[in-house]
Amino acid sequence: MTKEELASKADIPLYPGATVPEGQSKVTPSGSETRYEINMFTNDPVDKVAQFYKSKMKIDRLGNSTSADMMGMTSKGELAKIKIELKDGKTHIQAISVEEKKS
Numbered sequence: 001m002t003k004e005e006l007a008s009k010a011d012i013p014l015y016p017g018a019t020v021p022e023g024q025s026k027v028t029p030s031g032s033e034t035r036y037e038i039n040m041f042t043n044d045p046v047d048k049v050a051q052f053y054k055s056k057m058k059i060d061r062l063g064n065s066t067s068a069d070m071m072g073m074t075s076k077g078e079l080a081k082i083k084i085e086l087k088d089g090k091t092h093i094q095a096i097s098v099e100e101k102k103s
Contacts, residue, residue, distance in 0.1 A: 046084050
């Protein structure tokens, strides 16, 4: 699955210009849900990344200028978490959504 396909299924936009390292993102299905995780890296500051996701999703932010934990919903109403932190001189974005299986 390409990074674009994964982002579409997760209903979380890829951060513009971010790199998505091969093998660091995953889809984890279980009995009642599917968990999507996308890991991205950018040179942009934490605040700029947090503002991008706040403008694109129904999500709230907790944190400061060096890290942010954001929780809320995707546009399809699925649970979402965005964790943004400085890591090895870059801004690491971990975007997770959980799609509940409909019964």
